[in-house]
Amino acid sequence: MKRINRLMSFAIATCVAIGISTGGAMAQKRGGILKYIIPSNPPSADGHRETTFGTIHPFAQYYSVLIRINPSNPASTTDFRCDLCVGDVPKATNYGKRFTFKIRDDVKFHDGSKLTAKDIKASFDRIVNPPKGVLSARKAYFLMVDSISAPDDTTIVFDLKYPSGAFIPAVAMPYNFIYAKKLLDKDQHYYEKNVMGSGPFMFVEWQPGAFIKGKRNPNYYRKGQPYLDGTEAIFAKKQSINVQAIRGGRAYIQFRGFPPKSRDDLKKALGDKLTVQESDWNCVLMVTPNSKRKPFDDARVRRALSLAIDRWGGSKYLSKIAIVKTVGGVVFPGHPLAATKEELQKIPGFWPDIKQSRAEAKRLLKEAGVPEGFEFEFHNRGVDQPYKIVGTWLIDQWRQVGLKVKQRVQPSGPFYATLRKKKDFDVSMDFNCQSIVNPLLDVSKYLSSDVSGSSNGQYVDREVDEMFNKMNRSGDPVEQRKIMRAYETRVLDEKAWALPTLWWYRIIPHHAKVKGWKISPSHYLNLDLANVWLDE
Amino acid sequence: MDAVSQTIPGKEIEEPAASKPWLVSLFDLIRQQPLGAAGAFIVIIMVFLAVFANLVAPFDPIVNDYGSMHIPPDGTHWLGTDQFGRDVLSRLIYGARTALVVGFVSAFIGATAGLVLGVSSAYFGGLFDLIFQRVMDVFMAFPLIILALAVVSIFGTGVENLIIAITIPFIPRCARVVRSSALSIREIPYVDAARALGFNHRRIILRHMVPNVMAPYLIMITAFVGQAILLEASLTFLGLGVQEPTPAWGLMLQGGAEEYAESAPWMAIFPGLAISLAVFGFNLFGDALRDVLDPKLRSQ
Numbered sequence: 043m044k045r046i047n048r049l050m051s052f053a054i055a056t057c058v059a060i061g062i063s064t065g066g067a068m069a070q071k072r073g074g075i076l077k078y079i080i081p082s083n084p085p086s087a088d089g090h091r092e093t094t095f096g097t098i099h100p101f102a103q104y105y106s107v108l109i110r111i112n113p114s115n116p117a118s119t120t121d122f123r124c125d126l127c128v129g130d131v132p133k134a135t136n137y138g139k140r141f142t143f144k145i146r147d148d149v150k151f152h153d154g155s156k157l158t159a160k161d162i163k164a165s166f167d168r169i170v171n172p173p174k175g176v177l178s179a180r181k182a183y184f185l186m187v188d189s190i191s192a193p194d195d196t197t198i199v200f201d202l203k204y205p206s207g208a209f210i211p212a213v214a215m216p217y218n219f220i221y222a223k224k225l226l227d228k229d230q231h232y233y234e235k236n237v238m239g240s241g242p243f244m245f246v247e248w249q250p251g252a253f254i255k256g257k258r259n260p261n262y263y264r265k266g267q268p269y270l271d272g273t274e275a276i277f278a279k280k281q282s283i284n285v286q287a288i289r290g291g292r293a294y295i296q297f298r299g300f301p302p303k304s305r306d307d308l309k310k311a312l313g314d315k316l317t318v319q320e321s322d323w324n325c326v327l328m329v330t331p332n333s334k335r336k337p338f339d340d341a342r343v344r345r346a347l348s349l350a351i352d353r354w355g356g357s358k359y360l361s362k363i364a365i366v367k368t369v370g371g372v373v374f375p376g377h378p379l380a381a382t383k384e385e386l387q388k389i390p391g392f393w394p395d396i397k398q399s400r401a402e403a404k405r406l407l408k409e410a411g412v413p414e415g416f417e418f419e420f421h422n423r424g425v426d427q428p429y430k431i432v433g434t435w436l437i438d439q440w441r442q443v444g445l446k447v448k449q450r451v452q453p454s455g456p457f458y459a460t461l462r463k464k465k466d467f468d469v470s471m472d473f474n475c476q477s478i479v480n481p482l483l484d485v486s487k488y489l490s491s492d493v494s495g496s497s498n499g500q501y502v503d504r505e506v507d508e509m510f511n512k513m514n515r516s517g518d519p520v521e522q523r524k525i526m527r528a529y530e531t532r533v534l535d536e537k538a539w540a541l542p543t544l545w546w547y548r549i550i551p552h553h554a555k556v557k558g559w560k561i562s563p564s565h566y567l568n569l570d571l572a573n574v575w576l577d578e
Numbered sequence: 579m580d581a582v583s584q585t586i587p588g589k590e591i592e593e594p595a596a597s598k599p600w601l602v603s604l605f606d607l608i609r610q611q612p613l614g615a616a617g618a619f620i621v622i623i624m625v626f627l628a629v630f631a632n633l634v635a636p637f638d639p640i641v642n643d644y645g646s647m648h649i650p651p652d653g654t655h656w657l658g659t660d661q662f663g664r665d666v667l668s669r670l671i672y673g674a675r676t677a678l679v680v681g682f683v684s685a686f687i688g689a690t691a692g693l694v695l696g697v698s699s700a701y702f703g704g705l706f707d708l709i710f711q712r713v714m715d716v717f718m719a720f721p722l723i724i725l726a727l728a729v730v731s732i733f734g735t736g737v738e739n740l741i742i743a744i745t746i747p748f749i750p751r752c753a754r755v756v757r758s759s760a761l762s763i764r765e766i767p768y769v770d771a772a773r774a775l776g777f778n779h780r781r782i783i784l785r786h787m788v789p790n791v792m793a794p795y796l797i798m799i800t801a802f803v804g805q806a807i808l809l810e811a812s813l814t815f816l817g818l819g820v821q822e823p824t825p826a827w828g829l830m831l832q833g834g835a836e837e838y839a840e841s842a843p844w845m846a847i848f849p850g851l852a853i854s855l856a857v858f859g860f861n862l863f864g865d866a867l868r869d870v871l872d873p874k875l876r877s878q
Contacts, residue, residue, distance in 0.1 A: 280836075281836060281837070282836040282837075301837065303837050303838065303841065304837065306841070307840060307841065355644070358644075359644035359647070362647065363647070363661045363662075424817050426836075430822065431661075433822065434642075434662060434822040434823055435642065435662070437822070437823055438640070438641070438642040438662070438823065441640070441641075448821075449821040449822055449823070450734070450735065450736065450821065451735055451817065451821045451822075452734070452735070453817075456734075
């Protein structure tokens with residue numbers, strides 16, 4: 043009986059698999075130009091140096107990467123697949139300290155030259171140990187890497203200083219474009235203004251501030267892909283233009299995200315011609331008090347700022363008008379390392395009873411000698427979604443514990459300069475946006491300011507740094523989770539160095555004819571467009 | 579017939595006309611300048627709302643009420659609510675305060691600085707006038723909004739910086755107009771007389787010339803207030819002016835126009851109307867003031 047059951051199960055599974063694969067293959071149509079809109083302008087074309095989606099959205103399609111998140115399952119935080127490597131993502135050897143990747147030998151750059159392990163080594167050398175004068179935005183993600191070698195044209199080996207669960211997610215970051223060694227040897231800055239990769243599309247034309255065009259790569263190593271004849275992207279920052287472009291058919295999709303109202307307007311206007319994909323977003327808006335300024339050098343005051351914020355209520359209402367929704371701690375909500383709701387509700391500022399929270403906030407402020415009606419300046423970024431919306435909400439939250447807050451809004455450039463260099467702020471909006479969900483490294487945002495380049499609160503807390511190192515060197519997920527809870531309690535409660543508000547929520551309304559693209563928890567992921575096709 | 583009682587036929591001494599009661603004069607003025615009166619009425623209403631905002635506004639303009647988001651105009655919220663549940667009418671009333679503070683302060687400072695500089699330029703003449711006017715030409719070469727944008731990008735956002743940004747472009751505009759009036763006044767003998775009596779430059783400029791160019795100065799101020807309100811709204815709309823949660827018309831328009839123009843049009847319509855009405859009112863009032871104060875136009 044068991045055997046019959048097993049046979050039947052196998053038969054059903056086989057039928058389903060065949061059905062899916064046949065159906066999938068038959069459904070995909072070739073041809074057409076994907077028109078999309080990018081609400082930014084790329085500062086440069088070099089993925090290694092940039093941190094913005096403004097570079098990923100126009101240029102990811104022209105490059106291959108070593109490994110990537112599974113494009114058919116981009117919502118997964120652990121499902122990585124080979125892009126340039128062969129077979130599955132390799133397991134670590136040498137006690138978890140060596141990763142050996144076998145490389146495909148059928149990959150060609152768009153100029154016809156062959157891509158080898160030497161090109162991959164040159165690219166990762168540039169990311170991990172950038173030459174003088176070259177910026178690498180993700181150098182800190184590869185601190186565990188000891189050496190990179192390419193013993194032959196189809197093998198690349200990474201030797202680590204210590205076993206690290208953060209290594210594979212770091213390699214899978216979409217910014218790790220593979221460049222041609224011969225071009226890097228000539229000029230390390232070549233890729234800042236030029237495009238020459240091995241991705242599914244070949245670069246045609248880029249008019250900064252206007253548009254970028256690409257065409258199908260006929261020699262792409264994944265046979266049959268890409269399905270599209272080409273792509274055309276328009277650069278337009280204003281959200282109203284983005285909405286109108288999709289509404290009027292000038293663009294079929296925008297890959298960053300829209301607020302709920304725009305989704306509803308588009309749905310109303312386009313009806314069945316519109317498909318909406320939604321997902322939690324690996325991006326959190328935070329409040330960073332300047333711990334060098336009085337009275338924010340007092341942990342009680344910082345805790346009071348957190349206690350005044352009604353995160354659970356804010357989630358309910360702000361999710362109607364802004365691209366934020368989920369209440370969470372330092373780790374991407376839903377990840378195995380993230381706090382459960384019960385664990386979170388024990389942390390001050392996340393208590394379910396807001397009246398109790400605010401009473402405690404007032405008590406702490408009084409105890410710290412902060413008078414009723416105390417005035418301070420809240421520094422914010424001049425971007426509506428979600429910064430200015432959440433900023434207005436925060437000011438109202440603090441008003442309810444007797445604080446009077448004036449807002450200083452700056453455009454992105456001066457905002458970053460104030461936050462990262464000048465440091466002349468009382469309390470600032472801050473954010474932690476990452477691509478691959480990799481909490482072990484993502485929480486580096488909360489390290490001491492002299493350790494992490496992205497920590498802006500000007501504090502030094504060696505206990506936090508120690509916990510971070512211990513967590514990253516531990517191979518045991520149970521122990522990692524335990525340390526993460528202690529880390530979270532230290533950062534959000536005991537010291538309240540930085541205060542997460544709400545995690546973002548990604549909403550992508552697109553023309554229903556755009557098929558094959560799946561939403562992911564990051565607007566940096568799944569953008570090589572090789573599996574996208576148009577049903578027209 | 580003694581000499582005392584003799585009168586020369588046709589040469590009777592006219593009795594000075596009895597001054598009319600102020601109310602009658604006011605009605606005369608309204609009849610002569612109906613549009614100006616309408617403008618003045620708008621300005622007075624606006625000033626009243628701005629001064630007594632805390633008594634007139636039905637709700638606190640900065641308190642968020644998430645249970646009342648996007649409510650269309652009704653009996654409780656006459657002009658509806660915005661995306662944070664704030665009463666649009668209350669924010670409009672308090673917004674008048676922001677608009678008038680920025681408008682009056684920047685118009686007054688800009689016009690006054692222009693007045694002093696323009697009269698000084700006309701009085702001293704020569705090389706000083708030549709160089710000063712070329713500097714003014716440079717400022718005048720930039721459209722008002724562009725110059726204000728440049729200034730605000732240097733000083734940053736906020737009400738104080740916004741006032742500076744709007745004031746600076748006004749100075750050369752007023753200086754140019756005032757200088758042309760002051761040039762003719764400089765040639766009048768009493769200025770020479772004052773100089774001959776040994777009065778210093780400051781006294782001659784401030785006591786003898788400036789009072790005689792007050793008409794163009796006042797007209798410029800009223801024109802500037804309208805322009806300043808529009809500039810404040812424009813810069814705030816662009817995100818370079820007043821910041822949330824301060825109630826300001828440009829901010830309300832910016833928050834409502836882009837995302838909610840279709841689903842909650844009241845969020846954009848009413849602040850838009852308020853800006854138009856205020857600028858319209860000040861322009862009408864300024865035109866009427868010019869007609870009343872300018873002797874040439876008055877005789878026509």
